[in-house]
Amino acid sequence: MLDKLSTFAAAAFEQCGFEPALGRVILSNRPQLCQFQCDGAMKGAKQLRRPPMEIAKAVADVLAENPAFSMVDVAPPGFINLNVTDEFLLQNLASAADDARLGVPATENPRTIVLDYGGPNVAKSLHVGHLRSAIIGESLKRLMRFLGHTTVGDIHLGDWGLQIGLVIAQLEELGLTADDITAELLCDVYPQASARSKMDPEFSKKAHDYTVALQQREPAKVAVWKKILEVSRADLSASYRDLGVSFDLWYGESDAGAFIPAVLDKLNAQNLLQLDDGAQVVHVTDENDNPPLPPCIIIKSDGAYIYATTDVATIEQRMQEFAPHEIWYVTDKRQGLHFEQVFRVVQKSNIVADETALRFLGFGTMNGSDGKPFKTRDGGVMNLRDLISLVTTQAMEKIADSTYIPDADKPETARKIAVASLKFGDLVNHRTKDYIFDLQKFLSFEGKTGSYILYTLARINSILGKAGEENPQFAQLAGDAERELAIALLLTGQQFAHAAAQQAPNFVAESAYTIAVAFAKFYHDSNILNETCAQTRASRLALCKLTRDLLLLHLDILGIEAVEAM
Ligand code: ARG
Numbered sequence: 001m002l003d004k005l006s007t008f009a010a011a012a013f014e015q016c017g018f019e020p021a022l023g024r025v026i027l028s029n030r031p032q033l034c035q036f037q038c039d040g041a042m043k044g045a046k047q048l049r050r051p052p053m054e055i056a057k058a059v060a061d062v063l064a065e066n067p068a069f070s071m072v073d074v075a076p077p078g079f080i081n082l083n084v085t086d087e088f089l090l091q092n093l094a095s096a097a098d099d100a101r102l103g104v105p106a107t108e109n110p111r112t113i114v115l116d117y118g119g120p121n122v123a124k125s126l127h128v129g130h131l132r133s134a135i136i137g138e139s140l141k142r143l144m145r146f147l148g149h150t151t152v153g154d155i156h157l158g159d160w161g162l163q164i165g166l167v168i169a170q171l172e173e174l175g176l177t178a179d180d181i182t183a184e185l186l187c188d189v190y191p192q193a194s195a196r197s198k199m200d201p202e203f204s205k206k207a208h209d210y211t212v213a214l215q216q217r218e219p220a221k222v223a224v225w226k227k228i229l230e231v232s233r234a235d236l237s238a239s240y241r242d243l244g245v246s247f248d249l250w251y252g253e254s255d256a257g258a259f260i261p262a263v264l265d266k267l268n269a270q271n272l273l274q275l276d277d278g279a280q281v282v283h284v285t286d287e288n289d290n291p292p293l294p295p296c297i298i299i300k301s302d303g304a305y306i307y308a309t310t311d312v313a314t315i316e317q318r319m320q321e322f323a324p325h326e327i328w329y330v331t332d333k334r335q336g337l338h339f340e341q342v343f344r345v346v347q348k349s350n351i352v353a354d355e356t357a358l359r360f361l362g363f364g365t366m367n368g369s370d371g372k373p374f375k376t377r378d379g380g381v382m383n384l385r386d387l388i389s390l391v392t393t394q395a396m397e398k399i400a401d402s403t404y405i406p407d408a409d410k411p412e413t414a415r416k417i418a419v420a421s422l423k424f425g426d427l428v429n430h431r432t433k434d435y436i437f438d439l440q441k442f443l444s445f446e447g448k449t450g451s452y453i454l455y456t457l458a459r460i461n462s463i464l465g466k467a468g469e470e471n472p473q474f475a476q477l478a479g480d481a482e483r484e485l486a487i488a489l490l491l492t493g494q495q496f497a498h499a500a501a502q503q504a505p506n507f508v509a510e511s512a513y514t515i516a517v518a519f520a521k522f523y524h525d526s527n528i529l530n531e532t533c534a535q536t537r538a539s540r541l542a543l544c545k546l547t548r549d550l551l552l553l554h555l556d557i558l559g560i561e562a563v564e565a566m
Helices: 002-015 040-049 052-064 086-097 128-146 162-173 183-199 202-216 217-242 253-269 309-322 333-348 383-397 407-427 437-443 451-469 480-490 492-502 506-525 535-557
Strands: 025-027 036-038 069-075 081-082 112-115 148-154 273-276 278-283 296-299 326-332 357-363
Touching: 002 025, 002 036, 002 040, 002 492, 025 040, 025 357, 040 052, 040 081, 040 326, 052 081, 069 128, 069 333, 112 128, 112 309, 128 148, 128 357, 128 383, 128 407, 128 492, 128 535, 148 217, 148 296, 148 407, 162 202, 162 357, 183 202, 183 217, 183 451, 202 217, 202 253, 217 253, 217 383, 253 273, 253 296, 253 309, 296 309, 296 326, 309 333, 309 451, 326 333, 333 357, 333 492, 383 407, 383 437, 407 437, 407 451, 407 506, 437 451, 451 506, 451 535, 480 492, 480 535, 506 535
Parallel strands: 112 148, 112 326, 326 357
Antiparallel strands: 025 036, 036 081, 069 081, 273 278, 278 296
């Protein structure tokens, strides 16, 4: 809708002899005064050295002729204040309701985007540290896919590192073989091995040797590794399923190994590999870096490859397989330097084309109420499955007495409320911010929470169920609450585009919340079911229905399932 209004304003600026780009219409900063505003006259005044009021008045005179506007006003120093007619809103509402995309336009520039998110390490259980990556990445993938881009979501398993050598060494100590490996066993074995390696240098050396042997594909090590991978994958995919997260690809760091030779060839062909203290490195800093970027190690002095080698090789792999326009990394923001180095290496060596966009989308930490990274009461890192069941238990307590939910449905409803609260509680924060894990707040049925959005939807379902009207039509808008709701609904496309441009799903979460609040006001102010005028009743039901469909779309993009009743 804002695009449409901006087109009108741009044409008016142009007709008055000004630059059309000045005609950008935004939501009003002062909703009591008007619905929309255009600040182009002030900008134009500077460029053209003419009084802003003069420009604003000329443009306003043209806009006043446009039947979409019910009010065009000019206010000092040069604001153009705008209200649209109810007919204009109704037309837009009706066409959104009729549209399979609910009025949200698809992109005109579809891109292929590989999203690297999740990033758990096999043999270790999935913990809250990986929770944010999974939740944010899933939502970004869904957003970009809905907007018409081709997306490839890759979990990029950490399956090739020291943790595998540690686990293999510890299994040997315990006299266990590949056949004994289960997910429960792995949960115990890794912490044991990790603790032991810190106290026992001989054990630690063995674990390192085993890691190198695995990376050189020694059959005995590969056999155990395969079993670890198989068990871990099954366990991980169950956890991700509970969380409503899925991946197109289950590649791991190990899959990049095959691409290392091609990378080394490209680096050598351009003389980029240099010897530095026995290691082979690429110098990636340039004169604009302050402080300079440290060189990126590709091969360590003992001949081993490291995290950066794998990431460079993975980019080579992705370019060969998907030739993506963009690669997005959803990773803890503390990995920023690592990715900066990796990006420089692939750009210098033309492993990626100049136009390929590599985006590091760092996120902040989920903290406990003490402001430190979230831990369990005994100080450990919480397992994701335990976390979901903790939240589900609390959600169950909240709905135990509800008469709206049949008892048989309560466990499943509690699970959905739990996951929705957890995910919304995360996604509503800008991804770069740290946030506090506050279960009571997340589960509250009021405020900016997942529960509140689910509750709003359940309320609308109940109204629509009772109304028994199949295909209600928009006919009128009565009162400001209805207009505000209409505008909130019609801004969805704008909000999604903004979230995509910023790679920040919190704008989708905000939009859902704004709609839910506008709906609550409308519901409070208007008769719906017992409205006596049939046309008014139908029109309000049409508003309910579009609100429901758009809220469901928002939730789907956030990767959140709704509940029927609550
Ligand atoms: N496995 C890594 C970790 O646990 C995250 C992987 C992120 N993606 C990547 N391409 N490096 O920290």
